[in-house]
Amino acid sequence: MENIKEDLRQYILDEFLPGESASNLKDDTPLRSSGILDSVATLKTVTFVEERYGIEVEAHEASVENFDTIEAIEALVKSKKG
Amino acid sequence: MDLELSEQQQQLQKAAIEFAQKELADDLIRRDRDQVFSAEGWKKCADFGALGLPVPAEYGGMGLGITDVIAVMEGLGYGARDHGLLFSINAHLWTNSLPILKFGTEEQKRKYLPGLSNGELIGANGASEPNSGSDIFSMRTHAERRGDTYVLNGTKTFVSNAPVANLFAVYATLDPKLGSMGITGFLVERDTPGLTVSRHLEKMGLRTSPMAELIFDNCVIPASNRLGREGRGVNVFESSMEWERGCILANYLGLMRRQLENCIAHVRNRKQFGQPIGKFQSIANKIVDMKVRLDACRPLVYRIGWLKEQGKSAMMEASVAKLFVSESLVSSCMDALQIYGGYGFMVEQGIERELRDALGSTLYSGTSEIQRNVIAKCLGI
Numbered sequence: 240m241e242n243i244k245e246d247l248r249q250y251i252l253d254e255f256l257p258g259e260s261a262s263n264l265k266d267d268t269p270l271r272s273s274g275i276l277d278s279v280a281t282l283k284t285v286t287f288v289e290e291r292y293g294i295e296v297e298a299h300e301a302s303v304e305n306f307d308t309i310e311a312i313e314a315l316v317k318s319k320k321g
Numbered sequence: 322m323d324l325e326l327s328e329q330q331q332q333l334q335k336a337a338i339e340f341a342q343k344e345l346a347d348d349l350i351r352r353d354r355d356q357v358f359s360a361e362g363w364k365k366c367a368d369f370g371a372l373g374l375p376v377p378a379e380y381g382g383m384g385l386g387i388t389d390v391i392a393v394m395e396g397l398g399y400g401a402r403d404h405g406l407l408f409s410i411n412a413h414l415w416t417n418s419l420p421i422l423k424f425g426t427e428e429q430k431r432k433y434l435p436g437l438s439n440g441e442l443i444g445a446n447g448a449s450e451p452n453s454g455s456d457i458f459s460m461r462t463h464a465e466r467r468g469d470t471y472v473l474n475g476t477k478t479f480v481s482n483a484p485v486a487n488l489f490a491v492y493a494t495l496d497p498k499l500g501s502m503g504i505t506g507f508l509v510e511r512d513t514p515g516l517t518v519s520r521h522l523e524k525m526g527l528r529t530s531p532m533a534e535l536i537f538d539n540c541v542i543p544a545s546n547r548l549g550r551e552g553r554g555v556n557v558f559e560s561s562m563e564w565e566r567g568c569i570l571a572n573y574l575g576l577m578r579r580q581l582e583n584c585i586a587h588v589r590n591r592k593q594f595g596q597p598i599g600k601f602q603s604i605a606n607k608i609v610d611m612k613v614r615l616d617a618c619r620p621l622v623y624r625i626g627w628l629k630e631q632g633k634s635a636m637m638e639a640s641v642a643k644l645f646v647s648e649s650l651v652s653s654c655m656d657a658l659q660i661y662g663g664y665g666f667m668v669e670q671g672i673e674r675e676l677r678d679a680l681g682s683t684l685y686s687g688t689s690e691i692q693r694n695v696i697a698k699c700l701g702i
């Protein structure tokens with residue numbers, strides 16, 4: 240579980256910010272409101288966390304608040320994993 | 322990445338060329354003018370196996386891997402003149418059969434894939450709407466869950482194959498407020514009450530591939546006809562676009578190769594000012610440009626197959642190929658037309674039809690501008 244944030248950071252860097260340094264993508268860097276994740280990229284990220292952590296995210300849970308930062312996504316994953 | 326076709330792929334391609342040259346050449350000028358889809362050609366393609374190329378044998382298809390499919394498609398593109406029919410086959414395969422194969426339930430696969438592969442069923446895909454084209458996920462067609470059913474309301478436009486199709490893969494939103502997380506895929510049979518296949522749309526090119534609008538007016542479908550999970554239609558749609566962008570282009574590799582060969586033969590034979598026109602450098606240069614484009618296009622298309630066979634995403638590579646190959650095809654047609662002079666302008670020669678057909682390729686499956694946007698996004702810009 241400890242690696243959720245790092246997994247997410249690596250995934251977002253690889254998929255949506257190629258070439259960007261990991262140090263520039265902080266736990267609280269805005270993802271949705273900054274445009275790093277558009278709606279299609281958010282859906283890809285949702286699919287990634289579902290497959291990676293064996294959880295199911297409902298449509299209404301993929302809100303801007305739940306997916307706006309790495310720490311928010313981690314909180315959602317943790318709450319789902321119980 | 323190995324660009325050489327295996328012996329088996331070479332044989333598949335050769336068979337596709339021979340089949341298309343022999344069986345798909347009938348009466349094209351009239352059919353293109355009168356916008357006639359060839360039901361006979363469709364059946365012949367089914368018998369040849371073209372309608373089930375990537376579909377596993379247990380569902381009635383040939384079970385080929387993507388690189389094999391690309392090799393066959395390249396052969397069909399080389400041999401067939403009727404690129405409208407090939408376009409219809411691509412729409413059927415990549416936006417209907419393949420999504421069912423990848424996202425369908427076992428029941429949906431058993432119910433539809435055998436018929437889609439043997440030519441009994443024709444598939445189509447309704448995503449575009451009058452107010453949602455490039456911005457596809459702003460669609461308004463609405464799906465409401467009611468018990469064991471969904472009720473669809475809305476209009477889809479530019480639906481290739483619609484006038485002849487029996488099965489539609491349709492995308493609708495559960496709630497526009499959910500954005501792309503609300504988009505969901507559905508399978509709708511043609512005779513479902515509440516679905517009307519509306520006016521036939523006349524096109525500039527690909528005229529033997531029929532197109533129409535779909536109107537859903539309280540169209541009730543069983544919940545078991547949902548394709549994939551609720552709110553995951555974008556995954557279904559994007560996956561089919563990735564395949565379509567890759568495989569449809571393989572036809573154009575074949576077409577560009579045939580055009581190049583024909584043009585070389587023509588510039589050797591056609592004499593003006595006492596010498597073959599190929600001896601004029603400005604004509605030879607056009608041939609050279611055609612050759613360079615073709616050689617640049619081929620690896621881009623086969624790279625998609627190679628990546629997908631390794632289970633990797635080919636999102637950006639499919640867009641790179643779609644952008645470059647479609648624009649190269651238009652340039653190749655323009656060069657061929659100029660090389661043939663006045664003869665190229667004549668309907669009988671077929672180049673003007675190929676040019677009209679080619680122009681569609683920079684629009685469908687995402688316009689060139691949208692491909693550039695996808696690539697820029699993938700580069701993190």
Ligand SMILES: Cc1cc2nc3c(=O)[nH]c(=O)nc-3n(C[C@H](O)[C@H](O)[C@H](O)COP(=O)(O)OP(=O)(O)OC[C@H]3O[C@@H](n4cnc5c(N)ncnc54)[C@H](O)[C@@H]3O)c2cc1C
Pocket residue numbers: 412445446447448449450453454455456478479480481482527681684685686687688689690691694
């Ligand atoms: C032959 C053919 C077959 C088709 N078959 C099908 C089918 O079977 N099913 C289906 O659902 N649809 C189908 N389509 C529809 C096709 O997918 C759309 O035409 C395409 O997505 C473009 O949408 P649009 O026509 O509404 O143009 P618009 O989205 O209105 O675009 C108009 C112009 O603006 C540009 N533009 C738009 N947004 C941007 C942007 N963000 N950045 C830069 N430029 C932009 C476009 O590139 C284009 O040049 C088909 C189209 C054609 C031509």
